[in-house]
Amino acid sequence: VSERAIGTRNCAAVQGAMSLEAALRAALGGSGLVLRRGDRANFIVSAGDDGDGAGAEVVVIGRSADGYFAVASSSATRTDTAIIDTPQSVQTITNELLKSRQAITAEDGLRLASGVTLDQRGLTTVPVIRGFEAPVMTDGLVGNNSSTSSAGLRIPTIGIEQVNVIKGADSIIAGAMRPGGVVDVTRKRPQARRVTEMLFRYGSFGDHVVSVDMTGGTGLADGLSYRLIGSIEGSRESFGGYDGRDAYYVSPSIGYRSGSLDLVAGFEQNDQRQPVLPLAISTETGPVETGRMIGHPTDFRSLRTSLLYYDADITLSNAIRFSSKSQYQTSRARVAQNEVSILSPAALFALTYQRYSDERLRQFSTANDFHFDFATGAVTHRVLAGGSYQYGRSQASDSQFNIDFGSLLTMPFEPVGPAEDVADMRTVSNSTQFYLQEQASFGAMHLIASISRAEVRTRRDQDAANRDVRWLPNAGVLFKLTDSMSLYGNYMTSFSSQALFQLENGEVAPPVSSNQQEVGLKMFFNDQRAFLTLAGYRAAARNVVFSLPNGRFAVNPGSTVTKGIEADVNGRIASFLNASANYTYTTVDRSSVSLEQEGYLFSLPKHTYNAWITADLFQRSGQKLSIGGGATGRSGYSGPSYRPFEMPGQVSFDATAIYNVGNLTFNATIRNLADRRLYGDYAQSGVVVIQPGRTVALSLNAKF
16 A cells, blocks of 8 residues: 555544445545446555556555456346355356366356356357256346347457356346346456457367457546457368358457546457257167268358447445446348258158248347445445346248258258248347345345346237236345355246247247245355355246147146256365366256156256366466366256157366466367267257367467
């Protein structure tokens, strides 16, 4: 602390359990010292308004991330609350953890959180949390279309600060959703200190990545900073013999900090063209491979998104803050591929057809909140009042043609081109949420309660608009046994519209009603350099629509229920060991579901686990050598009684070596070290995705 910066000022004493920000604002009230936000959970105290703080003497308090774990997250409650004080399971995948794994995008790191499996069968990868499809947010804003809103998962690692996996049916943060949880991808923000980072990566199948991240003060005005992130990826071919992939990403942004205002505005262009994934046939005796490509080498899926966004934070007083964020996105998603539906797994006899779909989407999302911090006697309060809105307009065509029947051993597959004279389907949807949330702390007790009103309006083509409205209460309680250990429990509710599904009787499907109960333990250890979360949960969704064999839809009269236990450990578990490990035990309760309906529920493996550990071998004279490895595995899962199949359990092993010298980091990683045959988490229409065999990646990261 600089005496010249602080001078002779005195601050008030603060007593009680409260957030770091609330305590600082209460202490600094009337002192003449200014508190403003740094990056994420950091705060800067200075003697006055000095813009971005360049050259000023300041005190920086707090930290958002430390190696493989994060201390705080604003994703779960829309407030900067320490994770150990949040009565909810939250796993944060830091940028450092993503880089140590040589993850290319956010999607590559999702298995580092418990309870997460990935459905890779569609246009984009869909995260599944606790057995339910999870929405994907970017910087706390959720999109309005599942096929394109998950574009946040395709942001390259160099542009990501962290990925938050928030468990539970929290309608305040994601609006209409299922009860499993939500993924929030947080972008890097402009900063005043000048930093340039470059990444060069080369791997199997000729996969190459060149990325750059530049940030610093503009020199044009106090408090004005910039950030420019760009990345190019390509490959000669893909696993399975399909054509290679191409990806282009650019994201310039401007930041401005002055006194009470913290503003970021930016643009993002993300173009992805990916080959389809190779397939095996799921049978009663396990997966069977045909020995040939199912499809044509040119089959592809592409997603192009353009996005404008801003994020503003205005401190009105030491007790009141206003935050506002919005984004406008246009996107185009295309699929051109040969598809199959297995009719006889034993004979490898299938229905084959060519599919070409083209969807254009425009969507707008915004969230605006007031934050109030105050105390009534020994009780401190943090109140959040606000609302969010999402609008989406899509125009889509989906055609299936050249239908044929035959053996997959001899069936010819041809390139897929655009279909002609296909009518577009137009859909407009509006989602509105108003919410009020109270966090109250008294001694070791921390309570959180909220109520929200969610409304979804959907209209397809010339049909009448459908309107679904729900009041959704949430509550949680956390008790701090010590400063480093907490017990918590919560009850959460949510709903999601199914207005685009028409039932056999011609009526529109009712919305899904969801709820979740969770209890758990959170604990720091190793001098608060590592973090443990243990959680037990029950998640239920009622009125889930499923497709009938005749192509129509029906509503499950019972509830789809998953129950489980999760364990996560992240951080420096010893002076020389960094670790990220998780385990999940899951059961699916189908007691109220008929055998016919059973096959349309997610078939979850009972056991999933992931571990990644790096050890520092030596560190001296600006050099450090680390080696590491990990395992990712799951138990087997089975198909429904009317189309039985068995998927075996599996485990893959990875290894890495990391060498740091000065500002350079060299990384060599081997995935699937034993070159085992691996399969996807879900099987559908008698097929399952085949995962890559052994792959090698070499990278050089330079930071200066």
